[in-house]
Amino acid sequence: MGKYFLKRFAAAILTILLIATITFFMMHSIPGGPFTRERPVPDSIMVRLNEKYHLDDPVFIQYLDYMKGLVTLDLGPSFSIIGKDVIDLIKGGFPTSAKIGLMATVLIIILGIPFGIISALKQNKPIDYFVMFMATLGVTVPSFVIATLIIYVFAGLLGWLPTYGLQNPLGYIGPVVALSGYSLSFVTRLTRSSMLEVLRQDYIRTARANGIKEIVVMGKHAVRNALIPVITYVGPMVAAILTGSFVIERIFALPGMGGYFVESITNRDYTTIMGITVFYAAFYIIMILLVDVAYALVDPRIRFEKGAK
Amino acid sequence: MGKILEVNNLKTSFFTHLGEVQAVRGSSFSMNEGDILGIVGESGSGKSVTAMSIINLIEDPGKIKEGSVIFNGKDLTKLTESELTEIRGSEIAMIFQDPMTSLNPVFTIKNLMTEVILRHTDMSKKEAIAHAIKMLDLVGIPHPETRINAYPHQFSGGMRQRVMIATALSCDPKLLIADEPTTALDVTIQAQILELLLKLKDETNTSIIIITHDLGVIAEVCTDIIVMYGGMMMEKGTVDEIFYEPNHPYTNGLHNSVPHIVSGKRDRLIPIKGSPPDLMKPPTGCPFSPRCPHAMQICLEEAAPMFKLSDTHTSACWLLHEDAPQVKGYTKGGKQDD
Ligand SMILES: Nc1ncnc2c1ncn2[C@@H]1O[C@H](COP(=O)(O)OP(=O)(O)OP(=O)(O)O)[C@@H](O)[C@H]1O
Ligand SMILES: [Mg+2]
Numbered sequence: 017m018g019k020y021f022l023k024r025f026a027a028a029i030l031t032i033l034l035i036a037t038i039t040f041f042m043m044h045s046i047p048g049g050p051f052t053r054e055r056p057v058p059d060s061i062m063v064r065l066n067e068k069y070h071l072d073d074p075v076f077i078q079y080l081d082y083m084k085g086l087v088t089l090d091l092g093p094s095f096s097i098i099g100k101d102v103i104d105l106i107k108g109g110f111p112t113s114a115k116i117g118l119m120a121t122v123l124i125i126i127l128g129i130p131f132g133i134i135s136a137l138k139q140n141k142p143i144d145y146f147v148m149f150m151a152t153l154g155v156t157v158p159s160f161v162i163a164t165l166i167i168y169v170f171a172g173l174l175g176w177l178p179t180y181g182l183q184n185p186l187g188y189i190g191p192v193v194a195l196s197g198y199s200l201s202f203v204t205r206l207t208r209s210s211m212l213e214v215l216r217q218d219y220i221r222t223a224r225a226n227g228i229k230e231i232v233v234m235g236k237h238a239v240r241n242a243l244i245p246v247i248t249y250v251g252p253m254v255a256a257i258l259t260g261s262f263v264i265e266r267i268f269a270l271p272g273m274g275g276y277f278v279e280s281i282t283n284r285d286y287t288t289i290m291g292i293t294v295f296y297a298a299f300y301i302i303m304i305l306l307v308d309v310a311y312a313l314v315d316p317r318i319r320f321e322k323g324a325k
Numbered sequence: 326m327g328k329i330l331e332v333n334n335l336k337t338s339f340f341t342h343l344g345e346v347q348a349v350r351g352s353s354f355s356m357n358e359g360d361i362l363g364i365v366g367e368s369g370s371g372k373s374v375t376a377m378s379i380i381n382l383i384e385d386p387g388k389i390k391e392g393s394v395i396f397n398g399k400d401l402t403k404l405t406e407s408e409l410t411e412i413r414g415s416e417i418a419m420i421f422q423d424p425m426t427s428l429n430p431v432f433t434i435k436n437l438m439t440e441v442i443l444r445h446t447d448m449s450k451k452e453a454i455a456h457a458i459k460m461l462d463l464v465g466i467p468h469p470e471t472r473i474n475a476y477p478h479q480f481s482g483g484m485r486q487r488v489m490i491a492t493a494l495s496c497d498p499k500l501l502i503a504d505e506p507t508t509a510l511d512v513t514i515q516a517q518i519l520e521l522l523l524k525l526k527d528e529t530n531t532s533i534i535i536i537t538h539d540l541g542v543i544a545e546v547c548t549d550i551i552v553m554y555g556g557m558m559m560e561k562g563t564v565d566e567i568f569y570e571p572n573h574p575y576t577n578g579l580h581n582s583v584p585h586i587v588s589g590k591r592d593r594l595i596p597i598k599g600s601p602p603d604l605m606k607p608p609t610g611c612p613f614s615p616r617c618p619h620a621m622q623i624c625l626e627e628a629a630p631m632f633k634l635s636d637t638h639t640s641a642c643w644l645l646h647e648d649a650p651q652v653k654g655y656t657k658g659g660k661q662d663d
Contacts, residue, residue: 218421219429224382225421226441226492227414230406240431315431316476 024308028301035297036086036290037079043289044075050095050284069095082290091291096283102291109273110295112182113265116272117258119188120196124253128200129246132207133239139212147204154201163194163267180269191268195261199253206249211242244315251307255300329500329532330379331355335392337371337378346604348374350556351392353631356549358499361526361533363543363564365579366553369601372536375553376502379534380413397499415445418493422505424485428477434461435473438492445496460491463528464521483514487521494525504536519546540583544568549637552576555602555612557628562638572640572655575613611641619644619652 051057051065066072070081085092091102135147167190171179178187214220215238223237224230262274273292280288312319333353339346349371356362364372377383379394381401394401396417401409413419421427429437438457442448448456454473461469464487477485486506493501503522507515523546526533537543543550543564550567552560552575560573571577578597599616602608608615614624623643632645634656644655651657 218423218426221382222419222421222427222489223429225380225413225419227410227412227444228440229410229444232440237429237432241429316433317430317478 021305021309024305028305031301032294032298033083033086036083036294039290039293040079040082041075043284043286044078046284048284050286052284069093086294091294092287094280094285094288096280096285096288102287105276105288106273106291106295109271109276112270113258113261113272113274116188116191116195116264116270117254117261119192120199120257121250121254123192123196124200124203125250128203129207129243131204132246133211133234133242135204135208136211136215136242137234144208148208151201151204154197155205157197159194159197160263160267162197163190163264166190166194167267182270187268191261191264191270194267195257195264199257203246203249203253207242207246210245211238214238214241217241240314244311247307247310247314251303251310252300255296255303258296258299327358329356329358329360329397331393331395332375332379333393333395335375335378335394336390337374337383337387338390339387341386344605347607348387348556348604349378350607352551352553352558353392354551354558354561356500356532356534358532359526359530360549361523361535361547363547363550364534364536364553365538365540365543365550366559367538367601369604370553371556371604372538372553373504374556376419376504376534376536379502380417380419381409382413411445414441414493414498415496416498417500417502418496418498419502419504420486420489420493420506423509424482424489425509427489428485430477433474433476434480434488437477438473438488438495441492442495456495457491460495461488463494463525464488464491465517466491482510483517486510486514486518490518490521490525494529494531497529498531500532500534502534502536505538506535507542508537508539515542522546540579552579555607556604557612558631558641559613560638560640560642561631562634562640566635566638570634570638570656572634572638572645573642574617574619574644576640577654578616611643621649 049066049071050069051062057065063072070078073081082092089103091106094100094102094105097105131147131151135144138144166177167179170177171190176186177190178184181187220233220237223233228237261272262278264270265272265274266278276288277292279285280292332355335349335352336347337349339348352371352375354362364375366372374383374387378389379396379401381389381394381404383389389402392402396412401412404412428434435454435457438460439450439453442453442456443450446453446456458469458473461473466472466484466487472480477488480488490506501522506522507518510518519542522533522535525531535543535547547564549563550561551558552567552573554575559575560567560571562570567576568580571580575597578595581595582597583594597616602612602615608625609627610623610625611617611620611628614620617624621643629641629643629646631639631641633639634645642655643649644652645657647657649655649657
């Protein structure tokens with residue numbers, strides 16, 4: 017076990033460095049630089065600026081400098097928001113993104129899994145049809161449409177929710193619902209089909225033939241197995257929800273990381289692009305690593321197969 | 326020795342989208358305490374459905390349409406689901422064909438076994454673990470005190486089947502139903518498992534139903550045999566009667582399609598021609614008539630009643646009717662059993 021995860025951890029670090037490298041060179045291959053503006057900056061100032069930020073060094077040297085900073089967790093200063101380090105931008109924006117993302121994740125898990133289970137147990141009954149109808153809707157309607165609808169109906173027509181911002185706690189409802197729509201539907205469908213699959217298994221028949229009460233057959237024998245594919249989905253989903261909240265943050269005008277990221281790209285704010293990309297990549301990889309741990313906890317076959325004895 | 330099980334005119338069907346699959350079409354038999362009853366027949370003949378009907382565990386879209394299953398004086402077809410769960414696993418236990426898939430992969434053997442023991446007895450958790458270890462030892466699992474903490478995938482197929490047997494017998498059932506307990510195993514392991522079942526039967530005096538499509542398995546261990554075909558019982562008798570005085574063309578066909586070693590040389594196998602009936606549209610007559618070498622007009626029109634050849638031996642074949650033509654090997658004029 018321990019050795020296996022050590023190996024996985026090393027691979028994760030390598031992956032992050034690789035992503036940083038690719039992003040770095042792709043970013044530099046885009047024409048223009050952080051100080052390219054509509055109205056050209058006088059050459060003399062440009063030279064000084066480039067010198068100050070070492071942009072006049074060969075790209076490869078810049079790359080080495082950046083990577084050196086990266087391993088000491090120094091992401092450098094922002095090029096467009098003067099006087100701020102990238103790490104400060106992340107510290108400032110991430111808590112908001114994380115709060116909304118976590119709320120959405122919790123909502124998805126505590127609703128999606130039970131919905132899926134109920135739907136499977138009531139297969140082809142009205143409640144199953146209803147849940148599946150909603151889930152299909154949720155998978156097909158894009159989140160920005162849901163967001164717009166929420167603002168239009170609940171904030172505009174009914175006036176129950178604020179249109180933007182998080183000053184009022186009710187302000188969380190819109191972004192969280194819009195953000196969870198897709199994954200909630202997906203988790204519901206996944207849980208349902210996984211549950212139906214498990215209910216056909218021989219070991220369920222064994223449990224019933226042993227006189228185990230139906231509620232235990234479901235709650236213990238079936239659900240534990242049915243959750244295995246769901247776990248696989250939930251890890252990357254958490255990362256995707258946190259990174260995918262850019263659009264939602266914009267629509268609801270939330271002070272999250274999304275705003276900084278979008279701006280940094282239009283501004284070719286090299287350090288901010290790099291910082292946020294690497295941050296998200298690391299986050300994503302850690303989530304996948306966590307999934308593997310959870311996986312091994314639920315499914316002993318994995319624990320022993322990969323476990324170093 | 327009292328009667329432990331009596332099945333009367335059992336009919337079980339699956340109501341699928343395509344129509345009604347009549348899996349069991351009127352089985353009647355009974356078992357005495359200590360009997361080992363073999364149910365033999367080819368794939369799809371309704372053996373497993375019969376077994377599941379006995380414990381009244383037919384899953385949707387299936388239903389027991391008619392008949393009764395009297396176990397220990399109670400009609401199991403009339404009990405509520407919660408009364409049935411009290412009986413399943415404690416008074417009637419079951420083991421299945423595929424030990425690789427019949428144990429829940431995410432729980433330890435300890436967890437799976439004690440769950441059943443705690444469900445049906447008053448033992449404490451500690452006593453249940455000790456009992457489970459004792460049962461594992463009984464079925465021949467080496468180092469049961471440590472192996473009990475293992476997961477199913479850490480056992481071989483034969484060992485898993487032993488675990489299944491240990492679990493099934495842990496609450497001291499009066500009846501054990503083994504649905505093809507050896508089919509998925511190697512030949513050498515098959516013999517070991519059968520031997521084990523016999524040994525345990527002697528120690529616990531459990532009655533056993535063994536389901537198989539292999540006559541060889543049955544010959545060695547059973548006291549009585551039921552031959553099934555197309556959801557119906559074709560012949561029923563003691564082992565000797567079914568092996569030495571078979572009185573049904575299907576039973577004869579089964580014998581001929583199994584290798585016999587006579588004076589060191591192998592007989593040629595004679596397969597039964599044709600394929601089993603479609604249970605969605607079962608033939609009105611004898612289900613075996615389309616494949617029967619002796620089929621007569623009446624066989625196509627009406628299913629034969631059970632003709633009684635002895636107190637223990639009955640056969641559903643019109644050849645046994647007194648007006649039937651004499652065919653070598655078939656005893657004419659048996660009394661109709663109703
Ligand atoms: N859940 C189900 N839905 C529809 N038909 C079913 C179902 N279960 C069994 N059957 C049908 O019932 C018939 C008898 O099946 P059963 O499993 O009892 O056969 P069997 O004698 O045990 O055969 P095998 O040797 O293959 O196990 C088959 O025709 C099968 O297709
Ligand atoms: Mg079967």
